[in-house]
Amino acid sequence: xxxxxxAVQAYGYATPVFELTxxxxxxxxxxxxxxxxxxxxxxxxxxxxxxxxxxxxxDGRMAIPSKGEEITLALGWAGGRMxxxxxxxxxxxxxxxxxDRLTIRARSADMKRQLRTRAEHSYHGQTLGEIVRTIAxxxxxxxxxxxxxxxxxxxxxxxxxxxxLHFATRxxxxxxxxxTVKKGRLAFIPINGSRNAAGVELEGRTLTRTDxxxxxxxxxxxxxxxxxxxxxxxxxxxxxxxxxxGTEENEKRLKDTYGSExxxxxxxxxxxxxxxxxKATMELTLALGQPELMPQTPLRLQGFKxxxxxxxxxxxxxxxxxxxxxxxxxxxxxxxxxxxx
Numbered sequence: 649x650x651x652x653x654x655a656v657q658a659y660g661y662a663t664p665v666f667e668l669t670x671x672x673x674x675x676x677x678x679x680x681x682x683x684x685x686x687x688x689x690x691x692x693x694x695x696x697x698x699x700x701x702x703x704x705x706x707d708g709r710m711a712i713p714s715k716g717e718e719i720t721l722a723l724g725w726a727g728g729r730m731x732x733x734x735x736x737x738x739x740x741x742x743x744x745x746x747x748d749r750l751t752i753r754a755r756s757a758d759m760k761r762q763l764r765t766r767a768e769h770s771y772h773g774q775t776l777g778e779i780v781r782t783i784a785x786x787x788x789x790x791x792x793x794x795x796x797x798x799x800x801x802x803x804x805x806x807x808x809x810x811x812x813l814h815f816a817t818r819x820x821x822x823x824x825x826x827x828t829v830k831k832g833r834l835a836f837i838p839i840n841g842s843r844n845a846a847g848v849e850l851e852g853r854t855l856t857r858t859d860x861x862x863x864x865x866x867x868x869x870x871x872x873x874x875x876x877x878x879x880x881x882x883x884x885x886x887x888x889x890x891x892x893x894g895t896e897e898n899e900k901r902l903k904d905t906y907g908s909e910x911x912x913x914x915x916x917x918x919x920x921x922x923x924x925x926x927k928a929t930m931e932l933t934l935a936l937g938q939p940e941l942m943p944q945t946p947l948r949l950q951g952f953k954x955x956x957x958x959x960x961x962x963x964x965x966x967x968x969x970x971x972x973x974x975x976x977x978x979x980x981x982x983x984x985x986x987x988x989x
Contacts, residue, residue, distance in 0.1 A: 662936060663726035664975035668701075671717045679703055682710070684749060685971035688721065688733055692826050692839075692943030692964055696755040699736045702971075705748040712750065713738050719754050723939035723968060725975075731939040733968075734831065756829065763787050763829065769807040769815075776800045776823065776836065783812050784834040792835040797825055803908035822911070824918035826944075837944075840921065840962065840984065850945045857951030861935035861976065865956050867928040873900040876919045880912035881905055893920045928959060930981040937968050937975040946984055960984035 666686065667676050684702040691697060699721060703710055713719075717738045724730035736754035743750050771779050777791075777798030784791035800823060807815040813827075816834070820827035826839045875894025879902065882889045891909060892899065893916040902919060906912040930949070947961040961981040968977050 662974075664937065664970055665724055665726050665730070666970060667720075667722040667730060669720045670713055678710075683971065685969065687970075688723070688968045690733075690943055690966045690968075692828060697734060697736070698756075699733075699752075699754045701752045701754075703750045703752070705743070705745075705750045708748060710750050712741055712743065713752060715739065715741065719752075723937070723970070723975075725936075733939065763813040764811045766809050766811050767807065768809060770804075771802060771807075772804045774802060776802060776819070776825075779805075779819065780816065780827075780834060780836045783816055787812060787834070789829065789834040790832055792833045792837075794825075794837045796838060797823060797836060800914070801910070803911055805907070805911075822915050822918055824914075824921045840925065850942070852946040852948065853941065854948045854950060855932070855934070856949075859934050859936070859938075860932050862931075862933040863952070864931040865928070865952070866930075867955075869927070872927065873898055873920075873923050875899040876902065876916040876923070878902045878912035878916040878919075879905045880909050881907060882909075891916055893917050925962075925982045928955075928983050930956065930959075930961060930979075932979045932981065934977040934979070935974075937970070937977040939968060939977070941966055941977060941979070947979075947981060 667674070668679055669675065679701070682704040684704055685700075686702070687698075687700040689698045699719065701719075715738050719736045719738060721733045721736070722730040723733055734756065736756060738752060738754045740753035741751070742753075771782075775798060777793045779802065780793050781791040802819075805819065810818075813829075816827040816836070819825075820836060820839075824839050826835070826837050828835050828837075873894070874897045875892055877890050877892045877896070877899050879888055879890045881887075888905060889909070891913045893913070900919065900923070902915060904915070906915060932949075941963060943963050943965060945963040947963060949956055949959075949961065951957070960983065962984040963979055964982050965980040966977055969975070
């Protein structure tokens with residue numbers, strides 16, 4: 649792959665390119681001269697990736713796609729390799745004017761309707777791996793559960809009038825994991841890990857101050873919790889008990905009551921992890937977009953303040969924007985695993 653900055657220095661070009669297909673038919677040439685703006689938001693969790701395409705239709709020649717039609721997208725730079733950004737289903741369409749313009753909004757094709765249908769299920773004495781595989785099979789997906797989570801036993805949990813997606817997301821939150829659907833896979837991976845939905849280890853990247861256009865670093869210790877307390881019901885003693893992760897000096901108390909000590913402990917650890925990750929955040933806009941970056945990519949930053957450069961970062965969300973302003977990537981980062989340890 650051609651490095652964008654190297655290409656600019658060597659050849660003096662930085663021309664973004666894209667490929668779009670609708671229902672298997674390429675519309676790249678048709679859209680290229682009409683494109684007002686293309687925006688792709690990629691998230692690591694249950695939130696569906698979203699593609700927005702705004703097209704000039706001042707001559708009235710653009711056809712309106714049907715809802716449910718599939719769109720594929722690839723992004724890159726002239727002279728380099730294109731990056732496949734996935735398949736999306738048309739979800740919303742808007743035509744406005746004058747001048748006339750067509751706006752298409754599509755979401756990840758993997759977020760099937762069945763995943764969002766409410767259901768009732770109970771799981772008792774099963775592992776996370778068994779639960780996720782059951783949900784995946786029910787929705788025609790392949791389960792991909794990280795080895796560090798697959799064998800964790802859940803004493804009891806109920807899926808009460810909630811969708812499989814909502815339940816799996818709630819389960820992931822309790823065990824400090826990410827539940828996401830990508831390319832036919834229901835992935836259940838550690839939230840502070842660096843593997844993608846396919847289970848592939850993502851290579852760490854280093855970004856320098858010259859890669860960025862704007863940034864916003866934020867950290868705060870005021871009112872930071874020193875520990876998390878979770879409650880559980882002890883059936884043997886017929887009483888409510890608690891577990892504490894951290895110290896009780898300024899503890900946060902979870903409102904739910906869990907069915908066992910191990911479930912309460914997992915929830916407390918997960919919440920403490922979220923607190924630690926949120927102590928420092930970073931937003932960074934890359935002047936030259938990098939489409940190969942994806943959520944869960946570990947990053948190191950150079951050329952900022954010492955505290956920023958010393959922090960290991962993890963990509964939470966990426967928004968790629970292609971339009972008159974060029975091709976940029978806006979990254980939302982949180983502190984990575986090394987910092988928490």
